[in-house]
Amino acid sequence: MKTLTEADIARIRGEFPILNTSTVKGHPLVYLDNANTSQKPQCVIDALAHYYEQYNANVHRGLYELSELATAAYEGARLRAAQFLNANNECEIIFVKGTTEAINLVAQSYARPLLKAGDEVLITALEHHSNIVPWQLVCEQTGATLRVAPINLQGEVIAEEYEKCLSEKTKIVAMAHISNALGTVNPIANMIAKAHAVGAVTVIDGAQAAPHTPIDVSALNCDFYAFSSHKTYGPTGIGILYGKKALLEAMPPYQGGGEMIQSVTFEKTIYQGLPYKFEAGTQHIEGAIGLKVALDYITHIGFDAINHHEHELLLYATQLAHEHKLRIIGEAKEKASMLSFTLDNIHAHDAATILDHYGVAVRAGHHCAMPVMQFFQVPATLRASFAFYNTKAEIDILFHALGKVREIFK
Ligand code: C6P
Numbered sequence: 001m002k003t004l005t006e007a008d009i010a011r012i013r014g015e016f017p018i019l020n021t022s023t024v025k026g027h028p029l030v031y032l033d034n035a036n037t038s039q040k041p042q043c044v045i046d047a048l049a050h051y052y053e054q055y056n057a058n059v060h061r062g063l064y065e066l067s068e069l070a071t072a073a074y075e076g077a078r079l080r081a082a083q084f085l086n087a088n089n090e091c092e093i094i095f096v097k098g099t100t101e102a103i104n105l106v107a108q109s110y111a112r113p114l115l116k117a118g119d120e121v122l123i124t125a126l127e128h129h130s131n132i133v134p135w136q137l138v139c140e141q142t143g144a145t146l147r148v149a150p151i152n153l154q155g156e157v158i159a160e161e162y163e164k165c166l167s168e169k170t171k172i173v174a175m176a177h178i179s180n181a182l183g184t185v186n187p188i189a190n191m192i193a194k195a196h197a198v199g200a201v202t203v204i205d206g207a208q209a210a211p212h213t214p215i216d217v218s219a220l221n222c223d224f225y226a227f228s229s230h231k232t233y234g235p236t237g238i239g240i241l242y243g244k245k246a247l248l249e250a251m252p253p254y255q256g257g258g259e260m261i262q263s264v265t266f267e268k269t270i271y272q273g274l275p276y277k278f279e280a281g282t283q284h285i286e287g288a289i290g291l292k293v294a295l296d297y298i299t300h301i302g303f304d305a306i307n308h309h310e311h312e313l314l315l316y317a318t319q320l321a322h323e324h325k326l327r328i329i330g331e332a333k334e335k336a337s338m339l340s341f342t343l344d345n346i347h348a349h350d351a352a353t354i355l356d357h358y359g360v361a362v363r364a365g366h367h368c369a370m371p372v373m374q375f376f377q378v379p380a381t382l383r384a385s386f387a388f389y390n391t392k393a394e395i396d397i398l399f400h401a402l403g404k405v406r407e408i409f410k
Helices: 006-014 017-021 042-054 065-085 099-114 133-142 159-165 188-197 245-250 285-301 303-323 348-356 370-376 392-409
Strands: 093-096 120-124 145-149 170-176 201-205 224-228 239-243 261-264 269-271 338-342 363-365 381-385
Touching: 006 017, 042 065, 042 285, 065 093, 065 239, 065 285, 093 099, 099 133, 099 170, 099 201, 099 224, 099 239, 120 133, 133 145, 145 159, 159 188, 170 188, 188 201, 239 245, 285 303, 303 338, 303 392, 348 363, 348 381, 348 392
Parallel strands: 120 145, 120 170, 170 201, 201 224
Antiparallel strands: 093 239, 224 239, 261 269, 338 381, 363 381
């Protein structure tokens, strides 16, 4: 399927119970906060219920049928995630809580033993706090310096400035694939190659990319890549860290506990190999199982079709934003399907509260990207973020409701 017809969208919407059953203050739900978390199709919800109803057991430790079933499903999810990212080996896939935990894991297990005073970690000015604070922490712990590649007024990383920030001191480059506050799609293949040219290791925050675009970690040649299930139509509380095998093998565990060991004595513990070395304690088993179903679901729709439809929605919303004289924050040439904007001098929180009275869910605030707000000198923005199940009719409702906000504040 290359494009989604109206009939396809209607069918797809039928597969998301919340889109059909939920009303907000008497209005049908218009859910435009997909960059925050996406809604879940029935097949994902069913997979969670099925696990609890039919084969709930802990993985890797039960010599009985239920545990074998649960283990097979859990490891099947790892294999599916490896295929989704085109990783070479499923042992390169670590289950984590989400993007945040993935980046913290890399910062603490890879970067902390490596960095020393004089070394540099490079991030960009459009990062989410999850890709800033873990690096600040590890720089404080090691004496390394955090550098920031600047952005321009369109919200794009300035290529020449990025290159100027790279040197033999740069040990790690961490950057978003897609910005959550601006929608900018970073040219990461090129940026990764530039980072590698100075010998740096690359960490890609793919939280906003995984729901929208095919990811090929082998072609990108990135060293680490992270994404969250809950933004990718899967359950909350689980995500993926991909890491190159040689790097992961050389890293110490992030957490200690059950499951991640081969043998323990009071004198010495021998750790498991990959990927279990990084999965201490009982894991989010049903989360992994649900994530696999979500990845199957979006792969079945197809990224060509998803991209095409979401791009249409972005163009439509952008055109209306111009007509309604909104200030768009983030006008990169390559943009994912989200629109960040301000509305006159009305605070984003006030506007979002009124939009809710029309059933419209958008995010308002700094989007955990305070430096982006500081750069554009706004306290907050409204952000409408689109998924493949959204429609132009829903965008019309958003703009109708924005008109009401203006009337109230006139
Ligand atoms: N952005 C948003 O509304 P977690 O919470 O670990 O699943 O994802 C964190 C994260 C990391 N990087 C990027 C680019 C993100 O967008 C997010 C989450 C949400 O934009 C919540 S702040």
